[in-house]
Amino acid sequence: MPKKDDPEFIAAMEDVLDVYELPYDPARPVVCMDEKPYQLLGDAREPLPMRPGNEQKTDSEYIRNGTCSIFAFIEPLGGNHHVSVREHRTATDWTEEIRYLSDVMYPDAEKIILVMDNLNTHKPASLYKAFPPAEAHRILKRLEIHYTPKHGSWLDIAEIELNVMTRQCLDRRIDNVENLRSELAAWEAERNSKHAIVNWQFKTVDARIKLKSLYPVL
16 A cells, blocks of 8 residues: 555556546547456366256366466446466566557557556656667657556556456466466356446546545655
8 A cells, every 4th residue: 555645656546547647539549457366266176067947067176377467458438458468577578569559559649658667667767678779769759658656557558457357257267378368368258248348437536635645644
């Protein structure tokens, strides 16, 4: 949790809240990004099939099949959703996802306003580690980056998206990356078909009342 009298938290929070108050502009989409680790689990014993009046029965024992990382992008006002699975969670994985955001998801945007957490791999420098300077610079010029504050992951709408995804799609064991990708692709298609948007209500004026203890006393 942020500490009391925390101007660094406040500055980053109000910056993000200002972004969320921007009107919808398809030429300058606001996109939120987050990632989470995922444990691949297999069944130690074959589940018993469903019967009339009974759900499928799954044994409590499981097999660990390693971990992977799920990346999520959401355009709250545009209703555009994208999730992908990577076998690792490195700076290079992030840069490749960011290039996909730039060149595949929004190739015609004037500027992509990107909100994400301040993870050490989520830095412009990572692009220069992964790509030639001209390519890194090209991608970076297409972005306007806004970082959520430390201990402020709740300000990233993509975290909400990951929570929804977990409830709707990951409520059972998935034992390999291929199956996980297939499940998430189906979930993504459904979310996009419904054009699911996010109506963010918490504004700076609310923060200055409800989070008053975080503001410096002048």
